[in-house]
Amino acid sequence: MFAPPQLPDLIGIKGRRYLDKSGIQRHRGIADLMRYAALNQGADDLGDYRGFIPASSDFRTPVDAATQERYSDEQLYALALYLYSLEPPANPNRVDALAQRGSRVFEVQGCGACHTAPLYTNNKLLPAADFDVPKEHRTKYDIMDVRIETDPTLTMQTRRGTGYYKVPSLKGLWYRGPFEHNGSVATLEDWFDANRLRDDYVPTGWRGYNVKARPIKGHEFGLKLPADDKKALIAFLKTL
Numbered sequence: 001m002f003a004p005p006q007l008p009d010l011i012g013i014k015g016r017r018y019l020d021k022s023g024i025q026r027h028r029g030i031a032d033l034m035r036y037a038a039l040n041q042g043a044d045d046l047g048d049y050r051g052f053i054p055a056s057s058d059f060r061t062p063v064d065a066a067t068q069e070r071y072s073d074e075q076l077y078a079l080a081l082y083l084y085s086l087e088p089p090a091n092p093n094r095v096d097a098l099a100q101r102g103s104r105v106f107e108v109q110g111c112g113a114c115h116t117a118p119l120y121t122n123n124k125l126l127p128a129a130d131f132d133v134p135k136e137h138r139t140k141y142d143i144m145d146v147r148i149e150t151d152p153t154l155t156m157q158t159r160r161g162t163g164y165y166k167v168p169s170l171k172g173l174w175y176r177g178p179f180e181h182n183g184s185v186a187t188l189e190d191w192f193d194a195n196r197l198r199d200d201y202v203p204t205g206w207r208g209y210n211v212k213a214r215p216i217k218g219h220e221f222g223l224k225l226p227a228d229d230k231k232a233l234i235a236f237l238k239t240l
Contacts, residue, residue, distance in 0.1 A: 001209055003153040005160060006183040009176050012169060014084045017123040017142065021181040022155040023166040026141070033083065034076035041070050049159055093174050093238040102236025105229050109222065114144070115170045120240055125164035128152035133163070150218030154181050174238040178205035184216050188234045194223040 005021050019025045019036050026032060045055035046063050055063045071079070093099070106112065116122045124142040127133050129152050133143060143164070155161045165181060179185040185196065186204035195201055196216040203216060222233060 003158055004182050004206060005154060006178065006181055009172055010083055011086045011088050012119070012171055013086070015119045015123075016121070016166075016169065018125065018166045020160060021165060021168075022160050022162045023125045023141075023164050024160055024162055030077070030080045030084070033080040034073070037076055037079055038070045042068065043070060044159070047159075088172050089175060091174060091239060093235070095239050096235070098232050099235040099239050102229075102232035102234065105225070105233045106236055109225075109233075111221070114146075114167050120170035121167045124167050125162075126150075126167060128155050128163055128165065131156065131163035148219045148221075150181070151216075170237055171240045173240060180205070180216065182206055188237060192222050192225070192230045192234065197223070 008021070013019075013027075013033070017027050019027050019033070025036050025039070027036075042055070043065075045053075046065055046068065047053070048062070052059055053062060055068070114122055114124075122142075122144075124144045126144050127147055129147055129149055131152070137143060141164075144167070150165055155163060155165055173179075173188060177183075177186060179188070179191055183206045184203045185191045190196065190204045196203075197220070199215050200213050201215055202213045208214060222230065225233065
């Protein structure tokens with residue numbers, strides 16, 4: 001409850017190289033998606049987290065995996081095919097003059113370096129603040145040497161932790177929300193509000209346990225744009 005992950009959008013999952021907000025598993029093909037479904041069905045509860053074993057009756061004694069159940073391979077394959085088949089709903093946002101201007105703002109500001117068309121993600125991982133990237137990771141994963149100072153709690157202090165956050169796709173922003181990995185921001189307008197960096201800011205989405213105000217730091221790109229450019233950029237993002 002201190003670092004809740006936002007429920008993911010499964011539409012377009014076929015084109016994403018990492019699964020979960022923190023990129024907890026690589027997605028190289030349908031077998032990886034099947035494996036991820038099995039893990040989230042309860043297999044990860046068999047893991048040992050510094051002596052804490054969720055599936056154990058006393059949370060300490062190892063559990064024999066053969067005593068547990070999961071979907072069959074046929075069921076997992078059918079499930080993965082279904083997820084791959086999902087299509088987005090019809091977008092009611094038109095590509096008008098304002099959105100076209102926003103597209104130019106997107107290009108000029110270099111947003112495409114991370115949010116690369118046509119998927120509007122470069123499918124890479126961003127290290128969390130203070131995470132020391134192991135050398136072997138650079139040969140296994142697609143890592144950007146950029147730190148955007150997003151709150152590291154989810155990826156550094158929970159079972160979903162990897163030390164990274166994946167670069168999210170911007171497609172479907174018009175029907176998705178709230179935003180950020182824990183749903184702290186309700187709308188795109190709030191996301192581009194520079195006041196969210198202030199200590200007295202009241203989050204428009206998830207606030208936190210017994211929290212009245214807190215800053216929402218990280219990803220400061222676009223916060224200093226003129227109001228008209230922000231409006232245009234948001235109009236463009238809603239067309240994706």
